[in-house]
Amino acid sequence: MGVAERKERHKEDLKKDILTAAKQLFTEKGFEATSIRAIAEKIEYSPATIYLYYKDKNEIVHALHQDGFNLLMQHFSKIDFSQPAFARLIALGRAYMQFAFEHPDVYALIFSMKEPMQHVAECEKEWHEGDRAFSMLYKTVEACKEEGYFKHMESVGLSFIIWSTMHGLCTLHKTGHLEHMALSCAEVTTLNMDVNALLDHNFETFVNLLEKLKN
Amino acid sequence: MGVAERKERHKEDLKKDILTAAKQLFTEKGFEATSIRAIAEKIEYSPATIYLYYKDKNEIVHALHQDGFNLLMQHFSKIDFSQPAFARLIALGRAYMQFAFEHPDVYALIFSMKEPMQHVAECEKEWHEGDRAFSMLYKTVEACKEEGYFKHMESVGLSFIIWSTMHGLCTLHKTGHLEHMALSCAEVTTLNMDVNALLDHNFETFVNLLEKLKN
DNA sequence: CAATTTACTAAACACTGTTCATAAAATTTT
DNA sequence: AAAATTTTATGAACAGTGTTTAGTAAATTG
Structure with missing residues (x-):
């Protein structure tokens, strides 16, 4: 099924997007000062969505x-x-x-x-x-x-x-x-x-x- | 004035009390996990009082x-x-x-x-x-x-x-x-x-x- | 005793990580 | 095509954080 694959790829993409956003904020503002909410805002998703892709911070x-x-x-x-x-x-x-x-x-x-x-x-x-x-x-x-x-x-x-x-x-x-x-x-x-x-x-x-x- | 001295001493005491409470909590729970509120509770004062003796954390x-x-x-x-x-x-x-x-x-x-x-x-x-x-x-x-x-x-x-x-x-x-x-x-x-x-x-x-x- | 200064605090502000019921979209089944 | 189901996303809330402010109670002074 090509569709399932594409979906899977999309999910992986979002996981990576979260990571790159987090990385950017960490290096900009430092680790302690970077919140889940800030990461969510950068990728234009709600904070709760982050928790669908990562267990916790x-x-x-x-x-x-x-x-x-x-x-x-x-x-x-x-x-x-x-x-x-x-x-x-x-x-x-x-x-x-x-x-x-x-x-x-x-x-x-x-x-x-x-x-x-x-x-x-x-x-x-x-x-x-x-x-x-x-x-x-x-x-x-x-x-x-x-x-x-x-x-x-x-x-x-x-x-x-x-x-x-x-x-x-x-x-x-x-x-x-x-x-x-x-x-x-x-x-x-x-x-x-x-x-x-x-x-x-x-x-x-x-x-x-x-x-x-x-x- | 003996009264003013006693008051001054009392103030210094409270400053030290805050410190010893903070020290105890820091070594018990670690630095990050110690809140101003917890320090305040230990010395039985309100959190705001801490700020009368120390500018910030x-x-x-x-x-x-x-x-x-x-x-x-x-x-x-x-x-x-x-x-x-x-x-x-x-x-x-x-x-x-x-x-x-x-x-x-x-x-x-x-x-x-x-x-x-x-x-x-x-x-x-x-x-x-x-x-x-x-x-x-x-x-x-x-x-x-x-x-x-x-x-x-x-x-x-x-x-x-x-x-x-x-x-x-x-x-x-x-x-x-x-x-x-x-x-x-x-x-x-x-x-x-x-x-x-x-x-x-x-x-x-x-x-x-x-x-x-x-x- | 009244006025004033000092000591203190409750409540609020703007945050934090995290959870959960609910809503919206996408997919599958009928 | 419509209905049922699964996947995906979120608003709102919980319990916590450091800090500020307005207002109260107590002590000191005039």
């Missing part, structure tokens, strides 16, 4: 969570993979930071919210997107070892530490903690840097630190 | 922000400062983690929320608590240098990197990202660890990394 968040990870992987795919492993690792870090600041709400959604992760845990179904992203980091770390880096260091733990450092740096920047320190903290103001310079400086310090772990 | 959050930092410093003060600098740095890291998991809501309040930091920035008045905490880390890093650690590394940048790593580790744990990886990610499950073991392992890996930066 968390399910919408979860759908965007998936999208967000695909976007992150897309950012990673721009990296030149013919580089040596260590240069690749640094490029990965830079791409991560770039992603965090180009898509702050998407970043917050996939890395700073607990709700979508709870959804993943409850769903019990695998979460390839997240695993693939970590796997990418892990394999790069392993490859670095063949270049003489990180000898006698456990790769999973080190991968987590690198991820944590990047995540910490990005989040402390976005909450304004870095900015405060750059402006007010006596120990930091001696460097005479603005927030972005401080962020770059910190990243460079991290690169410098990792470089010392060769041989 | 953010001002309450800011007051707790200050308290939270004092609590953190209190945790730090338990550290044995007669230890060598590097051991002190590790102890500082452990105390930080302990604080993050003993007081998850306070931690989120002071390190993961942007609202109280905006308040600090708008107030223009100095924020000694935060500066002192960072200063402590910075001075310990500097002291480590005299023990042969972190040679030719810029101390402010390194301090931020260490803070970022700890912050990243704590937040990724609390969002459930660590837990997911420990359960589902092929590269991680080979370690056969539960979440807490993985967290400890990651911290140990970090300590191991820092130890390699001697001489």
